Amino acid sequence: MDIQTMTFIMIGLSFALYIGIAIWSHASSTREFYIAGAHVHPVANGMATAADWMSAASFISMAGLISFMGYDGAVYLMGWTGGYVLLALCLAPYLRKFGKFTVPDFIGDRYYSQTARTVAVICTIFISFTYVAGQMRGVGVVFSRFLEVDIVTGVMIGMAVVFFYAVLGGMKGITYTQVAQYCVLIFAYLVPAVFISLLMTGNVIPQFGFGSVVNDGSGQFLLDRLDGLSTELGFAAYTTGTKSTIDMFFITAALMVGTAGLPHVIVRFFTVPRVHDARKSAGWALLFIVVLYTTAPAVASFARVNMINTINAEDGSGTPYSEAPGWIKNWEQTGLISWEDKNNDGRMFYAADERNEMKIDRDIMVLANPEIANLPAWVIALVAAGGIAAALSTSAGLLLVISTAISHDLLKRNLMPDITEKKELLFARLAAAAAILVAGYLGVNPPDYVASVVAFAFGLAASSFFPAIVMGIFSQKMNREGAVAGMIVGITFTASYIIYFKFLNVELNSADNWWFGISPEGIGTLGMLLNFAVAITISRFTAATPDNIKQLILNIRHP
Amino acid sequence: MENEQGYWRANLRLILILLSIWAFVSFGCGILLVDWLNQFRFFGFKLGFWFAQQGSLYTFVILIFIYVWRMNLLDKQYGVKETHDAAVDGTSDTDTAKTSTSKTGGSE
Numbered sequence: 154m155d156i157q158t159m160t161f162i163m164i165g166l167s168f169a170l171y172i173g174i175a176i177w178s179h180a181s182s183t184r185e186f187y188i189a190g191a192h193v194h195p196v197a198n199g200m201a202t203a204a205d206w207m208s209a210a211s212f213i214s215m216a217g218l219i220s221f222m223g224y225d226g227a228v229y230l231m232g233w234t235g236g237y238v239l240l241a242l243c244l245a246p247y248l249r250k251f252g253k254f255t256v257p258d259f260i261g262d263r264y265y266s267q268t269a270r271t272v273a274v275i276c277t278i279f280i281s282f283t284y285v286a287g288q289m290r291g292v293g294v295v296f297s298r299f300l301e302v303d304i305v306t307g308v309m310i311g312m313a314v315v316f317f318y319a320v321l322g323g324m325k326g327i328t329y330t331q332v333a334q335y336c337v338l339i340f341a342y343l344v345p346a347v348f349i350s351l352l353m354t355g356n357v358i359p360q361f362g363f364g365s366v367v368n369d370g371s372g373q374f375l376l377d378r379l380d381g382l383s384t385e386l387g388f389a390a391y392t393t394g395t396k397s398t399i400d401m402f403f404i405t406a407a408l409m410v411g412t413a414g415l416p417h418v419i420v421r422f423f424t425v426p427r428v429h430d431a432r433k434s435a436g437w438a439l440l441f442i443v444v445l446y447t448t449a450p451a452v453a454s455f456a457r458v459n460m461i462n463t464i465n466a467e468d469g470s471g472t473p474y475s476e477a478p479g480w481i482k483n484w485e486q487t488g489l490i491s492w493e494d495k496n497n498d499g500r501m502f503y504a505a506d507e508r509n510e511m512k513i514d515r516d517i518m519v520l521a522n523p524e525i526a527n528l529p530a531w532v533i534a535l536v537a538a539g540g541i542a543a544a545l546s547t548s549a550g551l552l553l554v555i556s557t558a559i560s561h562d563l564l565k566r567n568l569m570p571d572i573t574e575k576k577e578l579l580f581a582r583l584a585a586a587a588a589i590l591v592a593g594y595l596g597v598n599p600p601d602y603v604a605s606v607v608a609f610a611f612g613l614a615a616s617s618f619f620p621a622i623v624m625g626i627f628s629q630k631m632n633r634e635g636a637v638a639g640m641i642v643g644i645t646f647t648a649s650y651i652i653y654f655k656f657l658n659v660e661l662n663s664a665d666n667w668w669f670g671i672s673p674e675g676i677g678t679l680g681m682l683l684n685f686a687v688a689i690t691i692s693r694f695t696a697a698t699p700d701n702i703k704q705l706i707l708n709i710r711h712p
Numbered sequence: 713m714e715n716e717q718g719y720w721r722a723n724l725r726l727i728l729i730l731l732s733i734w735a736f737v738s739f740g741c742g743i744l745l746v747d748w749l750n751q752f753r754f755f756g757f758k759l760g761f762w763f764a765q766q767g768s769l770y771t772f773v774i775l776i777f778i779y780v781w782r783m784n785l786l787d788k789q790y791g792v793k794e795t796h797d798a799a800v801d802g803t804s805d806t807d808t809a810k811t812s813t814s815k816t817g818g819s820e
Contacts, residue, residue, distance in 0.1 A: 219765075224746075227764035231738045234769050238734045241776045242727045246783075360766060364756035374756035392750070392761040401743045409738075427794045432783060436776035443769050450765040710720050712787065712794050 159534035160299045167337055167538045168314055171545070174333060175318030175326045183578050186323030187254040187557050188423040193328055195430040199437025201331035202421045204338065204542070205550035206233075206412075206438070207445060208284070209291025212338060212543035215446075217518030219453035220460075223383070224394035226453065228401060228674075232408025234439060234446055239413040239619075241435030245422040247626045249431035250709045254423060255554075256416045256618060257562040263625040264633045265702060270562060272640055276617050277416045277558045282591070283610045284417075285551040289596025291544040298487055298520065299537040305597050311545060312593040319549045319556075320585045324424060327549045334546040339444060341539025345523040345532050346448050349455045352526060359451035367458075379454055382461050385469075387505035391454065397664065403675030410681055411611030414619035417547075417554045428712035456518045459525045464503045464511060471500030480524035489514035548592060556585035609651055612673075616643035616680030624688060626710070629703050631688060634695035639688030647680030719790040726782050730775050737768040 180186040193201070211233070219226030251259055257277060261270030289308050296307025318326045343359075350362030354375060367375050380390040389395045396404075412418065421438075422431045464481075466472045474492060481501075484490040491512045492501050503511045520540065523533045560581035565572060572580070617640045624631040624639075651673045654662040664670050671679060741749060742764035749760035757766075787793070 224761055224764060227742060230765055231742055231768050234772050235734065235738050238731070238772050238775055242730060242779055361755070364754070364762070366756065376756055376758070376761070392758050398743060402739060405738065405743065429784070429787070429794055432780045436773065436780055439776055440773050443773050447766055447769050707716070711716055712792055
């Protein structure tokens with residue numbers, strides 16, 4: 154059977170499974186629609202959180218990014234996992250105890266202010282849409298490469314499936330499909346990683362494999378080989394990287410704090426029965442996430458060695474294009490890889506200097522990896538299904554947050570407080586449907602700044618939500634005026650810095666012009682510090698927190 | 713009240729200890745001390761590189777489970793008990809959440 158038929162079968166089967174689960178678990182109340190009735194088992198919630206969190210970016214792009222960045226890639230590995238420690242210790246248990254539906258709920262109630270609620274709603278919607286656009290794009294890429302349908306059709310199919318289970322099942326449907334999607338995506342990620350680790354180092358466990366000796370009798374460690382290859386070709390040594398220490402520090406911190414402040418992650422902890430379960434659930438979520446995140450750097454270094462060896466040939470003379478393996482020609486059709494024979498020798502060569510003749514998009518590393526390593530067709534099909542599972546599970550979680558923000562935070566708690574439960578549920582479904590259409594449009598016509606806006610999502614979450622929530626729990630003195638001022642200063646500062654360097658003056662976006670050498674990706678950390686400073690100062694000079702709010706704070710601190 | 717304060721203080725102390733370890737493995741070993749640690753070998757890895765791409769991640773998972781374990785002990789020590797059904801958690805805010813299932817969204 155060829156790869157295409159196999160991929161059709163794999164993806165078809167996985168879709169049938171998701172739709173089956175959706176029908177079995179449709180939601181009948183707003184409580185079920187928003188937080189799955191708060192009846193989700195902590196381990197199941199951990200799995201759902203992991204699938205929710207690991208997006209097309211984690212599955213498809215992350216190993217590729219690390220593969221090209223080497224040591225510097227650690228900002229994503231530590232940043233996107235370290236946030237869960239903050240979440241588990243400082244946010245999840247107390248928010249669960251608070252026991253409502255959304256992040257704006259908490260901000261609005263804790264700071265007794267509709268302004269604070271509105272700021273939170275706007276941030277939530279903005280963050281979630283930036284995120285979801287990338288997911289739909291991921292679905293499109295997988296479809297166009299493996300099923301050879303065009304990207305528009307791919308996105309349509311993806312939209313239809315998400316529409317079905319998100320609109321029908323709400324959080325309940327999404328949670329149980331995410332559990333299934335986690336299983337699909339982690340299996341799809343591990344199988345090729347184990348295969349490749351075995352082929353290259355003889356070690357079954359990829360996490361140990363990339364610290365082992367290469368399997369060719371040379372007795373050289375894989376990472377030493379990679380450092381050697383990299384410097385020979387004019388790249389920085391793989392295990393040291395090029396980012397400055399201060400930038401590494403700020404980016405990692407921004408991603409950690411941003412992760413802990415992302416509304417679609419936080420809301421998952423509202424779905425478990427007890428505070429005790431919220432703590433436990435965060436642990437399980439991180440465990441499930443770390444399985445993929447510790448495999449990714451292994452995949453990255455295997456892929457790098459394999460790719461260099463395939464293109465430059467083992468002896469470094471360059472592989473003749475006429476003998477190029479199938480995957481190079483397959484990916485050339487998508488435009489994600491290209492070869493220009495600069496020295497007219499008919500051979501490909503990849504390097505950092507003038508010898509280079511290749512253009513390779515980082516996004517193909519995971520998807521092409523099984524082909525590069527010559528793995529069987531079913532593994533390649535599995536990876537395609539895994540990529541789609543990752544994109545769909547994250548989109549669904551985000552769409553739900555958007556629809557809740559509109560039906561619950563904006564309509565019910567702000568504009569039309571008198572609507573009935575039934576009406577609210579209807580609005581939630583309509584909002585989810587509308588959000589899917591917008592997301593689909595963004596997937597088909599992606600703004601070229603998709604990659605840049607991710608920095609935005611994390612920067613904003615870090616500089617607005619995280620400080621407001623943490624101070625809301627840990628400080629009784631923090632009042633409405635302080636929190637609102639802090640959020641506004643934090644967001645304005647972070648957004649201006651990112652817009653200035655990423656959109657208005659792209660040519661100035663280099664370390665020489667950055668403040669203190671902090672890149673736009675890391676500026677959220679500074680925004681967060683500003684938020685804290687402004688909030689604390691203002692709260693000293695304005696009216697104290699009312700007594701009933703102090704009572705609320707004491708209440709959420711105690712399970 | 714005194715009991716509640718003791719519980720909260722013990723919780724804060726635990727959080728501070730765990731977060732120091734969190735910061736030490738990631739920002740410390742993974743970033744600030746990475747060059748110095750790289751002179752050491754851990755199997756085929758340079759040690760600093762290993763902390764940045766593997767070690768700190770494992771530590772994060774362990775930290776959360778230690779938190780869960782210690783908090784369960786604290787809950788027992790201070791006699792903090794949660795009712796099994798969230799919907800009858802006893803507090804006013806979860807009560808409103810409960811009633812929202814029965815069509816009278818009320819104060820929601």
